[in-house]
Every structure is written in structure tokens, then in C-alpha cells.
Amino acid sequence: MKKVDYHLHSYFSADSQENPRTHILEALKYGLDEICFTEHRDFYFPDMAFDLDVPAYFQELSALQAEFSGQIMVKIGLEIGLDLRFKQEIEDFVSNSAYDFVIGSVHEINDIEVYDDTSYYTNKSKKQAHLEYLEAVLACVQNFDCFNALGHLDYVARYGPYADKFIQFDEFSELIHQILQVLSDKNKALEVNTRLFQYPETQKFYQFLIETYKNCGGKWITLGTDSHLAKRDWISWTLAQNLIKSSGFTELALFSKMQVENIL
Numbered sequence: 001m002k003k004v005d006y007h008l009h010s011y012f013s014a015d016s017q018e019n020p021r022t023h024i025l026e027a028l029k030y031g032l033d034e035i036c037f038t039e040h041r042d043f044y045f046p047d048m049a050f051d052l053d054v055p056a057y058f059q060e061l062s063a064l065q066a067e068f069s070g071q072i073m074v075k076i077g078l079e080i081g082l083d084l085r086f087k088q089e090i091e092d093f094v095s096n097s098a099y100d101f102v103i104g105s106v107h108e109i110n111d112i113e114v115y116d117d118t119s120y121y122t123n124k125s126k127k128q129a130h131l132e133y134l135e136a137v138l139a140c141v142q143n144f145d146c147f148n149a150l151g152h153l154d155y156v157a158r159y160g161p162y163a164d165k166f167i168q169f170d171e172f173s174e175l176i177h178q179i180l181q182v183l184s185d186k187n188k189a190l191e192v193n194t195r196l197f198q199y200p201e202t203q204k205f206y207q208f209l210i211e212t213y214k215n216c217g218g219k220w221i222t223l224g225t226d227s228h229l230a231k232r233d234w235i236s237w238t239l240a241q242n243l244i245k246s247s248g249f250t251e252l253a254l255f256s257k258m259q260v261e262n263i264l
Contacts, residue, residue, distance in 0.1 A: 001245060002033040004252055005237070007079070007103060007151065007193060007224020012057045013040040014050050016228040020060060024068055026230040034073035034254060036101050037061060038224070042081030043089055046113045050081065054097050075255065077101035079151060081108070082140035094146040101255035103191060103224075104147030106155065109136050116159045126162040127171060134167075134175050141182045148255055149189035149222045153179070154205055158196060166201040169208045180213040189220035189253050189260075192244055197236035203243060210247040220253035220260060 008023055009016040020037060027035045039057060042050035058076060065074045078099045080090055094102055107113065112120040114133060121129050133156040141150060153176075157167045169176060183190055190213045196202040210221065221244055225232045244252070254262045 001241065001251055002254070003031055003241075004034045004036075004223060004254065005032060005225050005227070005232075006036045006075075006077070006101060006149075006222045006252075006255075007038050007191065007226045008035060009039060009079075009226075009228045010037060012037070012052060012060075013228070014048050015040065018229050020064055022230040023227075024064060024072060024074060026232070028068075028072055030234055032072060034075065036075035036077040036255070038077040038079040038101065038103050040079050040081070041093060042107060043083055043086040044111065045081065045108060046111060046118070052078075058097065075100040077103070077255075079103040079105055080147060082106055082144050082147070083108070084139065084143055087143065090144070091146045098257055100257060101149070101222075102147045102258060103149050103151040104140065104144055105151035106133070106137050106140055109133065114156055114159060121160045126160060126164070127168075129160055130156055130167050130172065131175070134172055134179065138175065138179050138182070141179055141186070141188070145186065147188065148258055149191045149220070149253075150179070150183055151191050151224075152193040152195065152226060153191075153209060154193065154196065154202065157202070157205075166199070167205055169205055173212075176209070177212055177216070180209065180218060181216045184213065184216040184218040187219070189222045190218060191222045191224055192240050193224055193226050194233065194236040194240045195226045197240050198233065203239060206240070207243060207247060210244065210249070214248060221249045223252050
């Protein structure tokens, strides 16, 4: 299994100040074979403009691809915020540039960011907050086709004023199964996101996701740290890769021009 990171952000994303070159040097230091930058673009995000200067992004990344050719494969990707209100705009944005790989993610619901200290969690039990998030994800994967992998299905578990923030997957097994079945039916990949992988609860959740996705006929797994800094938790990355292997996937899906290039 190749060593890759297919979810990372640099100063081309509004929430990062990291230099892309530093990301590449860190990946080389830890022996990665391939990385894919997945800079943010959301058509609506509270209190922050997640725009993307696409020409500058492609110009700089193309130069870095040439500079580090033969040392590491560098791909140019995108993390698009899925929002049904902007369906046509999102599809046009993705199709207008030659991205290698596109993550589809849900970051906000009803104009409210799913993040710490936001009103998304006000007067909601953890079950209500998680249910609303997962239902929004299902609606998006059902209605969008302009992405390759679903990003961080456990995004809502990062936040919220709950003593135990983790998703109780047994409570939502039917809903999660529906999400994963849609991914499988549409030949979309499932991302294993290492952001919370230091917690055993996250490892169990992703084991459930991977096994369920596989049982649904899903074929493609991607691995990403979701790092906004070059320094990252390599222990969690290793745990995640080992979990993917133990769940029966011998290769991670690699993409070029939004097509899987290494798995039939």
C-alpha cells in the first residue's frame, strides 16, 4: 500500500497559512509516495470567505510538481463544500478546472457552521445535532456527482458542547448505511480522515464505516490527515493505514484528473 496523504491545506485555503513547499518537504521526510492538496472552496461559509484563487493555485502547484518530480507525486485537488442551494455553481466550479481529486464535504447547515461555539448546537441534544448533520450529508451525496470522495463523515464529532462528542454509530447505523450505499452505487470513495484518530472511539467508528462501505460494494478508500499545518500526527496516520489494511483493502485509491488510476 502506497504512503499517501489525500487531504491537506495550505495558504490557498482561507483557514491555513502553511506554505505548500513545507507540506511537500514534510511528506518527503516521512517517506510518502504521493500527496494531494485539497484546498477549500465553499460558496457560503459563516464569517469567512472560502474563496480559491484557482489560476494562482494551479500555477504554484504546477511549478512544485516539476521541482519535486522524481521525489514525490504531487496532485492538485479540491475540497468543495457541498450545499444544495448552490448546486449549479458548485458543479460549474469543479468542471471548470482540471483537478486531480475532489473531496465533497459538509461544513455548514442552514447558514450555521458546524463548529465550536456556534449556534448549530444550541438547544440540541448530541443525538439531534448528529442526526441533522448525517441527514444533510445523505441529501448531498444523493444530489451531487461532482466529487470523488466523501470527506470526514465524522466532522460533527469534532465539535459540540458534549462530554462525549463521538458519533454513536449504532444509533445511526441505518442512516450511515444509506450514505455509504449511495457512495458505492455512485462509485465514490470513502475518506478515512485521521483528524481524531488518536481516540479509540474514532478508530472504532471508521472500522464500522469501512466494513459497512465494503459490504455495500464500495471499492475505493482514500486516506487524509486534513492537516492545515505541515507538521501532522503521523502516529494517527499510521493507525489509520493499518486499520484500512486490516479491513481488507490492499490499496488506497489514487486519482488523476478525477479518475481512479490504480484500481480496476
